[in-house]
Amino acid sequence: MNDSILLTIENKVAQINLNRPEVFNSFNREMALSLQGILDDCDSNPDVRAIVLTGNGKAFCAGQDLKEVTDPALNPGFKKILEEHYNPIITRIRSIKKPIIGAVNGVAAGAGANIALACDIVVAHEKVSFIQAFSLIGLVPDSAGTYFLPRLIGFQKAQALAMLGDKISAEEAERMGMIYKSVPLEAFDETINQLANKVSNMPTKALGLIKELFNQSMTNSLEVxxxxxxxxxxxxxxxxxxxxxxxxxxxKRKPNFKGN
Structure with a gap:
């Protein structure tokens, strides 16, 4: 772990903070690999029963750090960026059998938006915007944007957002089914804390199986x-x-779930 990713574990909840606020938490190679390692640690840690992924500063995540890809000395190339950075992050988010809350504290753009949308429960405050920013610089959506977005909001709307790069408010994102909930800015932290506390005390085994069922439903037939x-x-x-x-x-009492 390095200081581009911060991890705290308290009351069965692991909070992961993207921590490059000076560049709106955009990813470079070090940060991407660090996030993968921390997700693995949270997956294997029996004391963690819920995960919150959020950002420090004004942004959740602005996607890829373009300085890295435009610097000849640093540029790992898009093949390596996708195959070694973003694709493994998305597959980890979807395969970890613990609930992952995307706590979107600021703008989520490009790969940052799609990492947020890969989370199990996505909550954003009312000042947040989501942007499929790829086309604005001549790229195509990655980080499973073309997989999750049409399934969340429908083919036509998703394709239009991918092509046009429209800025979508949190309220609109909730209305179209892109995210679970938009909340007032002043209620954001408390909402995330309450939600994380709730899911960390629920039957973790069942939540993991629910996640597996919804993953498989993306491609299964009804019979399967x-x-x-x-x-x-x-x-x-x-x-x-x-x-x-x-x-x-x-x-007629409150259950005391242990997560197994």
Whole structure:
């Protein structure tokens, strides 16, 4: 870990802060590789039952640091940037069987927007904007933007945003189904804290299986998805958290889930 990524773990919640505020948390190679390592650590840490991904300063993430790709001495090339930086970040976000909250604290542009949209639950405050900025400099969306965005908001709207590079407010993003919720700026931190505390005390095993089901639903047929639901429901029903949830319901008390 280096100071471009900050990690704190408290009350079963790992908070990951992108920390290059002077360049709006845009990614260079060091930062991208550091984020991958921290995500791996959070995945394997049994004391972590929820993850919050956010940014320091005025931005969530402005995407790729263009100074890196325009400096002959630093430029790793787009093949390496995508295959070694962004694609592994997206696959980690989607494969970690713990809820990941995208706490979008400021502008999310380019790869930064698509990293946010890959999270399980995305919350932004009312001053935030999302921008598929790629076309504005002659590029195409990456970081799974062409995968998640049309599934979130529909083919026509997603393609138009990718081509035009429109700036979308958090309120509009919520209306079109791009994100879970837009909240007032003054309520943002408390909303994130409450949400993280809630999911960190829920049955983590079940949440991970729900995530797996939604991942597979992107490409499965109805028949295959029904079979997978049956398989994973049986797995969920064998968990300690299921036994605790049923016992708490019958005994009319609050459940004490352990995450297994």
């Amino acid at each position: 998805q029904l079979a997978l639901e049956s398989k994973l429901q049986i797995e969920a029903a064998s968990s300690n958290d299921y036994a605790e949830g049923v016992a708490a319901f019958i005994e």
